[in-house]
Amino acid sequence: MADTTGPPTGNSTTTGTPSGRDDNPPLRKSSWKYIGPGVVVAATGVGAGDLVATLIAGSNFGYTLLWAAVVGCLVKISLAEAAGRWHLATGRTLFDGWASLGRWTTWFFVAYVVVWGFVYGAAAMSSSALPLQALFPHVMDLQWWAVACGLVGLVFVWFNKYAVFEKVMTVLVGVMFVVTVYLAVRVTPHLGEAFAGLLPVLPDEKDSVLNTLGLIGGVGGTITLAAYGYWVNAKGWTDAGWMKVMRLDNRVAYLTTGVFVVAMLFVGAELLHSANVAIASGDKGLVQLSDILEAEYGTATATFFLIGFFATSFTSLIGVWHGVSLMFADFVARYRGRGDTTGTEVASGERERSWPFRAYLLWLTFPPIVLLFQGQPFRLIILYGVLGAAFLPFLAGTLLWLLNTSRTPRPWRNGLLSNGMLALAGLLFLVLCVKQILDQPWGDFF
Numbered sequence: 001m002a003d004t005t006g007p008p009t010g011n012s013t014t015t016g017t018p019s020g021r022d023d024n025p026p027l028r029k030s031s032w033k034y035i036g037p038g039v040v041v042a043a044t045g046v047g048a049g050d051l052v053a054t055l056i057a058g059s060n061f062g063y064t065l066l067w068a069a070v071v072g073c074l075v076k077i078s079l080a081e082a083a084g085r086w087h088l089a090t091g092r093t094l095f096d097g098w099a100s101l102g103r104w105t106t107w108f109f110v111a112y113v114v115v116w117g118f119v120y121g122a123a124a125m126s127s128s129a130l131p132l133q134a135l136f137p138h139v140m141d142l143q144w145w146a147v148a149c150g151l152v153g154l155v156f157v158w159f160n161k162y163a164v165f166e167k168v169m170t171v172l173v174g175v176m177f178v179v180t181v182y183l184a185v186r187v188t189p190h191l192g193e194a195f196a197g198l199l200p201v202l203p204d205e206k207d208s209v210l211n212t213l214g215l216i217g218g219v220g221g222t223i224t225l226a227a228y229g230y231w232v233n234a235k236g237w238t239d240a241g242w243m244k245v246m247r248l249d250n251r252v253a254y255l256t257t258g259v260f261v262v263a264m265l266f267v268g269a270e271l272l273h274s275a276n277v278a279i280a281s282g283d284k285g286l287v288q289l290s291d292i293l294e295a296e297y298g299t300a301t302a303t304f305f306l307i308g309f310f311a312t313s314f315t316s317l318i319g320v321w322h323g324v325s326l327m328f329a330d331f332v333a334r335y336r337g338r339g340d341t342t343g344t345e346v347a348s349g350e351r352e353r354s355w356p357f358r359a360y361l362l363w364l365t366f367p368p369i370v371l372l373f374q375g376q377p378f379r380l381i382i383l384y385g386v387l388g389a390a391f392l393p394f395l396a397g398t399l400l401w402l403l404n405t406s407r408t409p410r411p412w413r414n415g416l417l418s419n420g421m422l423a424l425a426g427l428l429f430l431v432l433c434v435k436q437i438l439d440q441p442w443g444d445f446f
Contacts, residue, residue, distance in 0.1 A: 024240075025239045025240055025241035026241055027240075027241055027243060027244055028241050028242055028244065028245055029244065030244040030245050030247070030248040031245065031248075032248075034235075034245045034248075034249065035248070035249050035252055036166045036170075036231075036235050036249065037084075037166075037228060037231035037232045037234075037235050037237075037246075037249055037253075038228075038249035038250050038251075038252045038253030038254075038256075039166070039169060039170050039173050039252070039253065039256070040165075040166055040169045040231050040319060040323075041080060041224055041225070041227070041228045041231065041250075041253050041319075042173065042252075042253040042254065042256040042257045042260075043169045043172060043173045043176070043315035043316070043319055044169075044224040044227070044315060044316055044319025044320060044323060045076070045222075045224045045225070045257060045316075045319075046176075046257055046260050046261070046312065046316070047124075047127065047312060047313060047316035048127045048130075048283040048286055048309060048312055048313045048316075049127070049283060050260075050261065051180075051260070051261070051264045051286065051309075051312060052279070052281060052283065052285040052286055053214070053215065053281075054069060054215070054261045054264040054265045054268065055264050055265070055267060055268040055272065055279065055285065055286075055289065056268065056279065056281060056285070057069075057211075057215050057265060057268065058264070058265040058266065058267065058268020058269040058270075058272065058273060059268040059269070059272035059273050059277070059278065059279065060203075060205070060211075060273070061203045061205075061273075062193065062197070062269045062273045063190075063193045063194050063196065063197030063265070063269050064197055064201060064202075064203050065197065065203070065211075065212060065215055065265070066194060066197030066198055066262065066265060067197060067198050067199060067200050067201075068212050068215045068216045069215060069216075069258070069261045069262055069265055070198065070258060070262075071200075071216050072215065072216040072217065072261070073254040073255075073257055073258040073261070074254075074421070075216065075217075075421065075424065075425045075428065076225060076254055076257070077250060077251060077253075077254045078418065078421035078422055078424075078425060079225045079392075079395060079396060079399070079422070079425055080225050080228045080250050080253065080254070081246075081247060081250045081418075082399040082403055082414075082418065082422060083225060083226055083228050083229040083395075083399065084228055084229050084232045084246045084247075084250060085243065085246070085403065085412055086229060086399065086402055086403060086408065087229035087230070087232055087233055087238075087343050088232065088237060088238070088239060088240050088242055088243055088246060088343075088412075089240050089243070089408055089409055089412035090407065090408060090409070091238065091239060091342050091343055091344070092341065092342055092343070093229065093230065093233070093330045093341045093342065093343060093346065094226055094229050094230070094327075095109070095327060095330045095331050095334060095341065096330070096334060096341045096342075097398070097402045097407060098398055099334055100402075100407060101398060101401060101402070105394075105398065106331075106335075108390075108394060109331060110331070111387060112223075112387045112390075112391060113324065113327070113328055113331075113360070114363075115380065115383050115384055115387055116223070116384060116387055116388055116391075117324065117360065117363055117364050118363070118367055118368055118371075118380070118384075119368070119371070119380060119381065119384040120320065120364070120368075120384075121150065121363075121364040121365060121367070121368030121371075122146075122368035122369075122371035122372055124149075124150075124313070124316055124317040124320060125146035125147065125149050125150040125153075125317065125368065125369075125372065126142070126146045126283065126372065127283045127313040127316070127317075128145075128146070128149035128153075128310060128313040128314045128317050129142050129143075129145035129146035129148075129149055130142065130283050130284065130286070130287055130309070130313070131286070131287070131290075131306040131307070131309040131310040131313065132145045132149070132310060133145050134287050134290060134306050135303065135306050135307075135310075143372045143373055146369075146372050147369055147372065149314065149317060150317070150364075150365045150368070150369065151365065153314070153317045153318045153321050153365070154321065154361055154362070154364075154365045156168070156318060157318055157321045157322045157325070157361060158358060158361060161349050161352055162231070162234035162235065162322075162349070162352065165318070165322055166231075166235070168318075169315055169318070169319065172311040172314065172315045173256065173311075173315065175307065175308055175311040176260065176308055176311045176312050176315070177256065177259065177260070178308075179304060179305060179307065179308025179311070180259065180260050180263035180264060180308060181259065181263055182304065183263060183264075183266075183267050183293075183301075183305060183308075184262075184263035184264075184266040184267060186297060186301065187266060187267050187270035187271050188270065189266040189269070189270055190270070193269075194266065194269075210435060213428060213431060213432055214432060216428060217392070217428055217429055217432045222388060222391055222392060223320075223323075223324055223327075223391055224319060224320065224323055225392075225395060226327065226395055227319075227323030227324060227326065227327055228250070228253075229343075230323060230326040230327060230330070230346055230351075231323060231326075232246055232249075232343075233343035233344075233346035233347050234326070234346050234347060234349075234351075234352075235347075236347050237343075237347075238342075238343040238344050238347050240409075240412060243412070267289075271289075271292065271293075271296065272292075277292065279292075283313070286309050289305070290302045290305050290306050290309070293305050320364070321361055321364055321365075324360065324364070325357045325358075325360040325361050325364070326346065326351050326352070326357065328356055328357070328359075328360040329351040329352075329354045329356040329357040329360070330346070330351060331356075332354075332356035333345070333351075333354070333356070382440050382441070382442075385436055385440060386436065386437055386440065388436075389429075389432060389433040389436035389437065390433050392425070392429035392432075392433075393426055393429040393430045393433050396422050396423075396425040396426035396429060397426050399422055400414070400419065400422045400423065400426065403418070403422075404419070
């Protein structure tokens with residue numbers, strides 16, 4: 001969303017460009033044939049929890065908050081575009097940019113990936129296991145389905161490079177797309193009411209502002225927005241010549257995300273709101289939805305939905321296994337004193353073959369298995385919630401800092417539109433972060 005549309009002119013002398021790098025490459029023409037990282041970030045960012053949150057919004061408020069889902073997609077477009085623009089404009093990775101802002105960014109990142117990864121690993125495996133257990137209830141228990149999903153994700157990411165990973169993600173996104181659009185059409189939405197939902201109106205209920213902000217903030221991705229720049233590099237896009245291509249790719253990503261969330265809001269509004277049916281928050285709400293679909297439309301529709309549910313959950317699992325492991329490997333490379341870490345190293349596949357990449361894969365897979373069988377420790381869950389809520393304000397704030405200073409070549413720094421969207425995103429996520437911190441039961445923590 002930068003306001004610059006033309007190529008850079010002249011040679012940059014900023015500190016944001018590695019020496020010996022061409023600061024003025026010709027801009028490649030954007031083309032659909034290059035699309036890839038955007039599909040990956042859309043698939044990873046939209047998990048089962050996002051679909052449930054949108055379903056519940058449709059169930060509680062009908063089409064009233066459709067506009068909030070659209071705004072959420074626009075906010076995430078700005079964040080992902082900014083992350084991708086940093087990687088392409090400077091040739092450096094996002095972690096390298098963070099490290100230039102001070103050691104505090106390193107400490108935050110380490111705390112985040114250690115605690116978040118431990119808890120998220122268990123959550124992702126459980127989410128992927130739920131539809132499988134519903135489809136095959138007598139094969140094995142939920143915990144063992146979860147272990148199987150984690151191990152399959154580990155083996156797949158361990159032995160495959162980005163190109164294969166992207167192809168598999170694209171197939172799974174296709175399944176998600178067909179299932180969600182089919183359900184939206186199946187429930188026969190009232191299009192007049194849906195278009196009315198594009199007007200920015202708040203529901204009359206208590207806490208409607210916070211509920212609306214939560215829906216905006218929950219549309220598609222947390223740390224996966226930061227991982228987007230790494231997937232851009234892994235695709236082979238390593239300089240500003242790919243800027244137009246990246247922007248098209250990013251818009252496709254959040255158009256796809258928008259289709260997912262709007263389709264599920266239609267289902268919530270028509271199937272649940274009109275019948276005054278409530279479902280549980282969290283991934284189990286989708287299992288409840290499959291039972292409702294079976295009663296309303298038959299076993300085939302319910303089975304089709306569960307397949308889409310699995311695709312949604314498993315793409316989030318393998319997307320995080322790959323993208324966050326890339327980020328962790330980049331962090332370790334810089335910490336070990338290799339100097340500036342660049343997108344070229346990511347594009348070469350060096351990161352995917354490194355021991356830090358595989359070590360973090362193991363961290364995401366094996367320690368969380370303990371949580372599957374013993375329950376999640378209370379204090380760790382609180383820290384997970386706080387760190388997770390703090391990440392997006394951290395991302396928006398640091399991108400504003402990086403993209404408005406000499407760390408970024410002048411032609412690719414933020415314009416008014418980019419600054420406005422990132423500031424809006426930062427403020428939105430800061431409010432949600434404060435709410436999350438205040439909602440934690442701190443009295444029981446100590």
